[in-house]
Every structure is written in structure tokens, then in C-alpha cells.
Amino acid sequence: MNDGSILAFVAILPFLGALVPGLMIRAGRNACATFTAVPTLLALLLLGTQVPAVMRGEVVSTTIEWLPQLGLSASFFLDGLGLLFAGMILGVGLLIILYARFYLSNDDPMGQFYTYLLLFQGAMLGIVLSDNILLLLIFWELTSLSSFLLIGYWKHLPEGRQGARMALTVTGAGGLAMIGGMLILGNIVGSYNLTDILAQGELIKASEWYMPALILILIGAFTKSAQFPFHFWLPHAMAAPTPVSAYLHSATMVKAGIFLMARMWPVLAGTEPWFYIVATTGLITMVLGAVIALFKDDLKALLAFSTVSHLGLLTMLLGFGTKAAVIAAMFHIINHLTFKAALFMTAGIVDHEAHTRDVKRLGGLAKLMPVTAIIGVVTALSMAGTIPLNGFISKEMMLEEAAHTVWYNNPWIVPVLATLGACFSVAYSFRFIFHVFGGPVRDDYPSTPHDPPFGLYAAPALLTVLVVLIGAMPFLAEPLVTVAANAVTGLDTHPHLKLWHGVTPALWMSVVAFAVGGVLLVLHGKLDAIWMRLPRPEAKEIFDAIMERCVATAKAIAQGTHNGVMSRYLALLVVASIAVGTHAYFTSGMAAPTREILPVPPLIWVGWFSLVAATWLVVSQHHKRFRSLIFISIIGLVISGGFVYLSAPDLALTQISVETVTIMLLLLALYFLPKDTPAESSTGKRFRDAVVAVAGGGAVAALAMAFLTRDVDSISAYHLANSYKGGGGTNVVNVILVDFRGYDTYGEIIVLGIAGLTIFALMDALLRGPAAKRLRDRAFSPDRSRDRHPLMMVVATRAMLPIAIMVGIYIFLRGHNQPGGGFVAGLVISIALLMQYMASGFAWAQLRQRIEYHSMIGWGVIIAGLTGVGAWLAGKPFLTSAYGYLHFPPIEEFEWATAMAFDLGVFLAVLGAVMLMLYSLSRIARFAGETINVTPMDHDPSEVPEDGVDEQPLKEGQ
């Protein structure tokens, strides 16, 4: 058994390697290129170690669980198809690294280029090695993203940026469609594992979801592989540097769609829809691409449309759904790679040397750059399908398959169209040869061309050798084609790749193609004139128009709904929630009520009436802001009372203390806000809002009623049973807070601390901004009290302080067994302190404050956290509490519990946060020029009155 874990390493190597170029570029361009080649070479070697196993027909695989709940795992496998593609990606990758080293000019940032290239390489490798369709989809999207970076590499060129955007839009949109298709497949099979899915061909083809899955996956494959009508992005991607075009459009990016169709062949192919969609699309693309290619003057555009045409050919072969067609497709993938990569590089060399790739400005290059000419001519002949080169063999195989394919009972249409495509293919290949290298030497090249240095032509030369070798000895490629075709079909294939098949219909079709192709080239000048006059839809304009419409529609929707009117957003939110809730309420049949209704004593009626009346007053009087604050505090009081009655003493304590600090906070804020709310809403709006509000209130009341009248099976029994045994406390609510759900509480005190710090930071930022000036210039109302720190209040609060603190400590200590605890104690003590601030003024109290509130929050969180960590020392999980009992003879049994330390943390954090919030608000007051008192009260009767002024106007920030 093979150790497949090496595959995961192969897949990750390019990504790790992507870090290298950025670092190595400092050591020079040669070092950068060399070290970029290392990860690729290493991956190729590691892949090589798996070749014997794959050739024996084994499948190498490895699985690393990632998110098993979602069915996502980092699984990789390598079979013949994967080996073919992985070999191409890495092999050509190496050649491209070499070629790019000499191609890129000194102004191009090479480190960036190689980083993008390796990222792209990693994404492609991931696609062909993934054994999990979710993982495959991730890599699929990564190729779209990284190819975007590569195509747009020349950021300064608008064509580069536009081409990159177009490629990303088209392939990205296709990728989205594919995600849908793949998820459908996964759902049909019940597994996202590719090998599982591939084994379930019958199940998938029989499923009613087969058609949607097929169409969605094909949209993904067709967009990626530039099939009609999505072919238009590929020529525009030619704005990329030539090494990118050579890599993306010969071996990788556009072949990803072909790969996917081949990969999914066992589960999707062989049906009528597959044949008619895939084969027809391929056929149209093949002919259309070949025809357009003939009339392109830009060398790279010519090659781009030729690529479109050849991708169409491959798609058509896969669409035929026969074993022989798959063999032809696999073989042609290898051949197309060899000649097309070499041709792109040749075009790059010509451009590099002559400073133009316009065919009309070239010609006669054979005499000026003989080496390049040999490479270009041999590979272009292979592209035309000339005997004895490799392109001939696979083209013959294609024509052979086309010759006996029947389309809608018509045996002629496929062979004729295939031959027509071949005719144009011959014509544009000949044009590449004769119009670039043939003819007389001209004297008007933008730059006099000559052969480039060895480094630039080494890569295409090597590929040319392969073109000739495979053509002369096709059996060399036979093992690889066999395992690949076996992997695609899941059957045993026995390809016999031969140069000469005898005189077959395919040979006659080839002969026709060459004859017609020759004629087409001779007539090219006239045909070109006619072509130019024909109306041709310009893909880019259509694309741009569609994009513009999309943007306009999106804008209309976004600006229509997000028009800045917050109250409308909220109204929509409320209405939508009510609608959803109401729908659920009436459609999900509810059980009958099971609980008995409790009686209502008279006092509760009083509470209820005061709550309803107070709410009504808050709502109706909200224009008078102070008044509404008084009314809202009544509501808080009633609710606290309700908690007492309904057996929730802890809640009652918390509610009433929070109520107090909330009102203080709102009072402080109101000091700076306008005291009245202007009546702005129209009667209509008020009526509408009232309707929404009553509907919402009614819905919530109905929901609450539905809850209250039905029993529920909750986990609370566990807490009640274990509170004393496990947590050592009889106040179950407190034990839940500090023990059972201690982690939640820990998170909550952190949130509270963050809220406190946020307020502090907001205030700090505010006092630096334009608001500061407005505050300083603020005029105080002339009728405010002259005795703002009255004697009575000062004396009373001073006397109450120790009592309040004692109550706080008492509440804290008894919390574990009786109502109370850290939260309530923190609030009670902060109220005691706040009273001092209110009585004697902020500055006076602040001077006597020894501990900073920030650090109090911090210590609270740290103490709570350390208590939790302490459990680790005892080998227990985080926040497991321990407790025990101590006996001091004069007093009774005394319990200790680690939960107490945790509660101390809660206490400190709550105290710190609450104080920091109110402190921040009052700091604004001082900034606003509020006078600062240094004595505890404004008029101290014990002092001699002649003292006079006891207020010193001080301002912070001056």
C-alpha cells in the first residue's frame, strides 16, 4: 500500500513556495527564478515517486479530516487522469519559470510574478488532486482568483485590468454555478467524496436532479474552458504577459474545465442530454474559434482563438461519450499542450524581438531568426495536423470519431462541420507560418529581429522535440494515455497509438482540410476584406453593457432600500419579523395548552396597571425627555417586583440595581442632549408606526402566551440536582453562573468590560474632534441650582457609604447559597460610589479614588480567568469548581469554594465597567466647562462664611 500522504505535500508545496520569490528577489533575478523552480521541481519529483503505482493501475490517496461535520476533508487522490494533469501543470510550470526569467523586462516586478504563478500552480494542482468536491471547489475558485492576478499583472495597462476583470467575472460566475451543481451531486450520493460520487453513476443518472446538476456543472466547465458562448473572455485575457498566456491557455486554466468534464465523465456522460449539450457546444466552439482565428492579425489573438477551437475539439470528444473518443481526447490534451505552449512562447519571442505581434507587419523572419522559425514552423505544422507530427495523430483520431457520429439521425452534419473546422485550422496554422516566417525580409520592423538568447528559446525548443518525438514514436505516450483514459472511463482501454492507420475516411477528411486550407490562405486577402465588412458582434461591448446594466440595477436596489432613513429600515425589519413569525405560528400546528393558569392576586393587578400606564406615558410623553425618564423607571420597578413574586429573587436584585444605574446614565446623557423632542412625524406616520407597534406587541404577547401555557422538558432538572453536590451552593442561579455556565459568564464579563472601554475610547475620540469646541463654547442654562452639592445630601450619602458597602459585601458573600452574587454586589457598590459622585461632585470624588477603573476591569477578567485555569492544575477542565468546609470553633461551619474567586472577578469587572461608563460621561461635563468643586459641599456651615468663593473654575483640556 502506498503512503498517499505525500500527495497532500505535493498539493501544498506550490503554496509554501509562493513565499519564496518575494524573499529571493532581493538576491537577484537569477536566484529568484532558480528558487521559484525548486518547489515546482520538488513537487514534480515527489509526484514521480508515485508514477509506478499509478501505472500499475493503483489509486494513491490520503485523507486529512478538516470539517467532518460538513463533509469537508482535505482528501487527495492520484489516478491516471490526475497524474496526466499534475504532470502537465508542474512540467510546463518549470518551463514557464525558465521562459519568464528571460521574457520579463527589468521593469517588471519579478518576485510578484513568480508568487502569483506559484499560487496559481498550487490552485490547479489542488483541482486535479482533490478527492473531495468541496475542496475541489475551493481550489477551483482559487484558480479564478490567482489567474485574475496573473492576467492583470501589467497593472498599468487598461486592457490588462479589463481582461483580468472579465476573466474573473466569467469564470467566477461559472464557479458559482458549479458549486450548486456539485452540492446537488453530493446530496444525491450522500457524500462529498469524489471517489464515492464516481462510483454512483447509475444513481445520479437516474435521479430527477440529474439535469440541474449537469447544467450547473457544465456552466462551470464551459466558462472555464472558454466554450461558446462564454469563449469571449479568453482572447481578452491575452493582455497578460506571454508566459502567463502560454501557461494558462495551453496546460492549465482552460484545461481545468476539460479536466472537470473528464473527471465527471463516469457519472454524467453517456446520456442524451450530455451528448447534445456537450458535443454540440464543442463542435460549434471548434468551428467558430477556427474561423475567427484566421482573421486575427494579432499573433496572440490568433493563438487564443485557436485555443478556443481546440478546447471545443476536446469538449466535443468528451461529449461523444465513447471510449475511443476519450482516448483521442486524452492524447490530444498532451499534444495540444506541447505545440500550443511552444507557439505561445514563439509569439512571445517574436514580440520581444520585433516589438510587434501584428501579422501584417511581420514576414520574412525565417532568415532573420532561423532557430525561432524552426520551432514556430514545426509546432504550427503540428497544430495544422501535418503528418508525421503528433498533432496529426490525435486529429486523425478526432476525425475518425466524428466520421461515425450521428447527430439527430443525420450522419453528415458532424463529420462535415469537423472537416470545416479542420480546414480553417490548417488555414490559420499556415498563415502563422507563411505570413510570419515566410516571404521576403522587410525593412520596416519596429525593431530588427534576431534569435533570442538560449534561455528564451530553450523551453519551446524542448517542447518542439516532444512534438516530433511523439509524432514519430506515439507508443511513448501510450502508457500515460492508457491510465488516463482508464481513469476517465472507469473501464479498461487499449489504445493503439499509431502514426499510419491506412487510407481511412479520416485521412480523406484531412486531405480535404489541407487542400481547402491552402486555398483559404491564398484567398486570405480577399476574405479578410469581406470579413471586415461583415457585422460581427463585439463581445467586449456586449459584456460591458451587461455589466453596466447589472451595476445600475444593483445601485437602484441598494440606494432604493438603503436611502439613509433608519426608521424605515427598522419598520421593515419589524414587519418582516412579524410576518415570518405569524406564518410559523399558524403553519406549525401547536400542541394544546397543558399548564394550569395561575391565579392573579390584587396586588399584581396594581402592578400590571402601573406598568401599562407607565409605558403609555413614556410613549405619549416622550417629547418631554426628563418626564419620560421618570416614567420608564416605574416600569423597571414593577418588573423587579414581578421577579420577586415569580420566584426570581436574583433577577429582582439585579433588575433594581441596573435600573438605578441606567437612569443615572440617561440623566447624565440628557444633560447634553436637547431636553425636548420636536414633533416631526406626520399623523400618517404616527398612525402607521402605531399599527406596526401594536401588531408587533400583539405577536410577542401571543408568542409568550403560547410558551407560558405549555410545559417544556428542559435540562434544568440536572442543574437543580447537581447544584449542591457538584457546585457546593444552594442558590442554583448563582451556581449556574459561576460553575455550570461559567464559561458564558466569563465571556459576558469580558463583553461588559469591552463595552466600558469602548465608551471610554469613544469619549476620548470625541473630545479631540470638532465636538470639543462646541462643548467648550457651551452656555449653561441660567436657572440652574446654586446649591448643586447640598449639605443634606452630602452628609446622608457619606453616612450611607459604609452601610452600602457592607450590604454589597454581604450580598457578595452569601451569593453562592442565597440570592446575591458578584453581579449584584458589583452593581450595589457602584451605586454607593456613584452617590458620592452625585453628592460632592465628580472631581472631589475622583481625587479620593485610588484604583483606576480600567485596571479593575482587567483584574476582574484576570482573576476569573485564573480561577478557571486553576482547575487545570487539578487535572479538571477549565472552570471546574472545587469547594470544601472549614470549622472555626466559635462560629459555625464556613464554606469555601473556588467559585467565590470567580465571582470576585465578576464583581470587579462589573464594578469597573459600570464606573468607567459613568466616569466617561461625566468627563464630558468637566470638559464642557463645568466648574469643579474642591470642597465636599457648596456651602459648608462649619466654615467661616467670609471665605467667599469656594469654587474654582477649572477646565480639563486647557
Add this chain to the structure above:
Amino acid sequence: MEMIVASAIGVLTAGGIYLILRLRAFPVILGIALLSYAVNVFLFATGRLAVNAPPILNKYADVSYSDPLPQALVLTAIVISFGMTAVLVMVALGAYLEADSDEINMTDAGDDADSTEGQGV
């Protein structure tokens, strides 16, 4: 009793919704405070109502207890909602002091002013 609690929740919610649909920051804060009351009582009520059964374990007698879990959750929720109210108040105050208006709706003119300011920086 159930009807009393449910209707109180409903009344608080209705008042809260009405107030959050107002155009100034202060009523919206009041509205959120009302909604917090409603939500807290609602969460508490999911533990069902019980009288004279506080979840304080009685060592000497076998008595019934009210559901402690929603109480624990609501206890922290009350404290957290105070924190959130405080943050909101601070944001509203800051907005008012910066813009000299406590309207919550963004007008088009305000948007334009912001974007030009943003470009200037």
C-alpha cells in the same frame, strides 16, 4: 397570571417598537430600553411561571423550584443590556455633539458632505 405576564410583554414590546421608529436618538434609546425589558421578561418566562418556589435549594424539605436556567441567562442579559444601552447612549451623544443634531435618519445632503470630507482627508 400568564395572561398578565404575556400582555405586559406585549405592551412593552409595542411601546418599544413605536419608540424605535421615532426620528430622534433619545426616544430610540428609550424604545430600546423598553424592548430590553420585554425581551428579558420573555426569556425569563420561557422557564414558565411559579410562585413561592425560588431556585434556592431547601436542605430540609422536598419542595418544587422554578426553572433556574432562564433566570441565570436573564441575569447576565440584564447586565449586558445595560452595557449596550450605555454604548448606544455614548454613540448618540457623540453624534449629537459632532453634528449638532440628534436626528437618526441620514439625509442626502449629509451623505454628500461626508463623502467630500472623506476625500479631502
